[in-house]
Amino acid sequence: MDIIDRIGAVAARAGDRVAHRHLGESLSYAQLWSGSSALAARIAGELPDDGSPVVVYGHKESAMLVAFLGAVRAAHPYIPIDVSWPADRISSVIDESRARLVVAVRTLPSGVSTAATVLDGSGLAASTIPPGPTRQAHPVAPDDPYYVIYTSGSTGHPKGVQITSSALSNFVDWAVSLAEIRVLIPHRASDAPHGPQSSDGVSKRGSATAEPADVWLNQAPFSFDLSVMDLYCALATGATLHSIDAATVVSPRRLHDELASSDVSVWVSTPSFADLCLADPGFDASLLPRLGLFLFCGETLPTATAAALRERFPDAQVVNTYGPTESTVAVTSVVIGPEHLAAATLPVGRAKPGTTILIRDESGAALPANQPGEILIAGDTVSVGYLHRPDLTAGAFTLVDVDGVPTPAYRTGDLGHLDADGMLHFGGRLDGQIKLHGYRIELEDVENNLRRVTGVQQAAVLAVRNESGVVTHLHGFVQLASPPEGGPLAVATALKKELRAYVPDYMVPKLLTVVDRIPLTGNGKADRRALLARDT
Numbered sequence: 001m002d003i004i005d006r007i008g009a010v011a012a013r014a015g016d017r018v019a020h021r022h023l024g025e026s027l028s029y030a031q032l033w034s035g036s037s038a039l040a041a042r043i044a045g046e047l048p049d050d051g052s053p054v055v056v057y058g059h060k061e062s063a064m065l066v067a068f069l070g071a072v073r074a075a076h077p078y079i080p081i082d083v084s085w086p087a088d089r090i091s092s093v094i095d096e097s098r099a100r101l102v103v104a105v106r107t108l109p110s111g112v113s114t115a116a117t118v119l120d121g122s123g124l125a126a127s128t129i130p131p132g133p134t135r136q137a138h139p140v141a142p143d144d145p146y147y148v149i150y151t152s153g154s155t156g157h158p159k160g161v162q163i164t165s166s167a168l169s170n171f172v173d174w175a176v177s178l179a180e181i182r183v184l185i186p187h188r189a190s191d192a193p194h195g196p197q198s199s200d201g202v203s204k205r206g207s208a209t210a211e212p213a214d215v216w217l218n219q220a221p222f223s224f225d226l227s228v229m230d231l232y233c234a235l236a237t238g239a240t241l242h243s244i245d246a247a248t249v250v251s252p253r254r255l256h257d258e259l260a261s262s263d264v265s266v267w268v269s270t271p272s273f274a275d276l277c278l279a280d281p282g283f284d285a286s287l288l289p290r291l292g293l294f295l296f297c298g299e300t301l302p303t304a305t306a307a308a309l310r311e312r313f314p315d316a317q318v319v320n321t322y323g324p325t326e327s328t329v330a331v332t333s334v335v336i337g338p339e340h341l342a343a344a345t346l347p348v349g350r351a352k353p354g355t356t357i358l359i360r361d362e363s364g365a366a367l368p369a370n371q372p373g374e375i376l377i378a379g380d381t382v383s384v385g386y387l388h389r390p391d392l393t394a395g396a397f398t399l400v401d402v403d404g405v406p407t408p409a410y411r412t413g414d415l416g417h418l419d420a421d422g423m424l425h426f427g428g429r430l431d432g433q434i435k436l437h438g439y440r441i442e443l444e445d446v447e448n449n450l451r452r453v454t455g456v457q458q459a460a461v462l463a464v465r466n467e468s469g470v471v472t473h474l475h476g477f478v479q480l481a482s483p484p485e486g487g488p489l490a491v492a493t494a495l496k497k498e499l500r501a502y503v504p505d506y507m508v509p510k511l512l513t514v515v516d517r518i519p520l521t522g523n524g525k526a527d528r529r530a531l532l533a534r535d536t
């Protein structure tokens with residue numbers, strides 16, 4: 001059954017169940033279904049049946065879920081854009097994706113310039129649909145894109161990864177099975193702030209154990225593909241998605257209180273977010289008594305983080321998963337046990353069914369076990385390519401032979417090796433892509449946008465790492481066209497302010513240094529090594 005049918009089945013059998021909670025707001029499956037039906041008809045009335053994407057702008061509001069489903073139930077993939085994006089980047093994604101419709105759950109920033117129709121989506125959770133033409137809608141077909149997620153691109157423009165409905169279903173089937181293998185932590189009805197929910201036979205956990213439905217934590221913004229794991233695993237199984245918004249994350253007190261009232265049973269986040277929570281001594285099983293599973297993805301899971309979680313949550317499993325947006329969130333998994341904690345780095349797991357991991361050398365030849373090379377992912381969750389970018393698609397996607405069958409594959413740009421047991425070990429990047437607090441950033445994306453800042457002639461950006469190899473911040477270096485006016489701090493502040501108009505905050509270097517000249521390598525590129533030597 002595909003995702004939309006699965007959500008429809010929950011709505012039909014257990015419409016009162018809570019699908020989503022966010023800041024005291026709560027959306028039932030019945031509301032999600034009826035709101036998205038009405039929006040789908042409105043979108044079908046607005047757009048030709050051409051599969052063009054619909055941009056959905058907002059943060060963690062329940063209306064976001066209604067808008068996502070409304071678009072796909074009208075056979076249009078959605079592009080989630082978070083409120084952290086500046087106007088310039090929003091405009092360029094609307095433009096480059098050729099979206100003709102934007103559903104604005106929050107008001108678009110005033111600087112967004114677009115010819116697309118903008119529908120007010122702020123009332124969608126209450127089924128308030130903007131007035132206009134409607135038409136009978138039909139949902140996306142299995143081989144059509146279901147969503148398009150934009151990730152940092154080295155040109156300075158993000159690139160849109162298209163994920164089909166069948167790739168999403170294949171991923172969700174597997175990710176849900178990860179959640180089902182855990183040991184259930186007995187539930188006490190009084191623990192749940194919203195009380196037990198009735199079983200409807202949709203969720204295996206619910207029907208077999210008379211436990212209330214799971215509550216999945218949503219930490220990542222919907223514009224980051226990690227959120228696909230919690231969003232669709234929750235909705236496909238009739239569970240509740242509990243969203244934590246950006247303002248709560250930056251306030252330790254609010255975060256603690258929010259978690260205390262969440263009743264979360266499945267945790268999905270970046271390891272960075274878990275580290276942030278671990279800084280709170282009260283973050284343990286007494287805060288989250290029903291938490292039985294941690295699912296991590298998106299960046300290296302430090303051994304110390306996994307060890308601390310196992311200590312503070314002795315009944316919960318810690319699972320490391322690995323994968324890029326281009327292959328639908330994650331394709332490998334491993335339950336971290338005591339046997340892994342002795343090693344300096346943790347493995348990232350074995351391939352899920354339907355996925356083959358290949359390790360290739362520079363010439364593209366397959367490498368045997370234990371030999372490091374580039375990780376290729378082949379299988380049933382690989383993207384159909386970057387939206388309207390056949391050039392980039394041709395460079396990153398290919399077909400490989402898997403047991404005699406030509407199978408879509410993605411060249412990850414990640415280094416790694418498979419051990420003799422088929423366990424994958426991650427060994428860093430082959431290019432300038434980094435992860436900072438879980439966010440994927442191409443250093444060249446930041447550099448190209450720095451070059452757009454008034455007076456900047458040349459720019460180079462370094463990822464500064466701590467002794468464990470984790471990126472702690474970015475350090476930018478700029479060469480100006482004319483000598484700066486003002487002291488270094490004032491100049492850096494002014495440059496950063498202008499850069500914020502082009503890239504989200506997390507891509508703005510913490511440190512910015514003006515240099516007389518950016519050193520160049522023999523082939524004319526910024527010499528990051530020389531700058532690194534200067535930085536340390």
Ligand code: AMP
Nearest residue numbers: 297298299300321322323324325426440
């Ligand atoms: P994204 O598309 O944002 O999910 O980023 C994908 C990239 O994040 C991968 O290509 C890896 O470089 C990195 N990544 C994902 N999962 C892991 C993991 N478990 N350990 C280390 N790096 C990871």
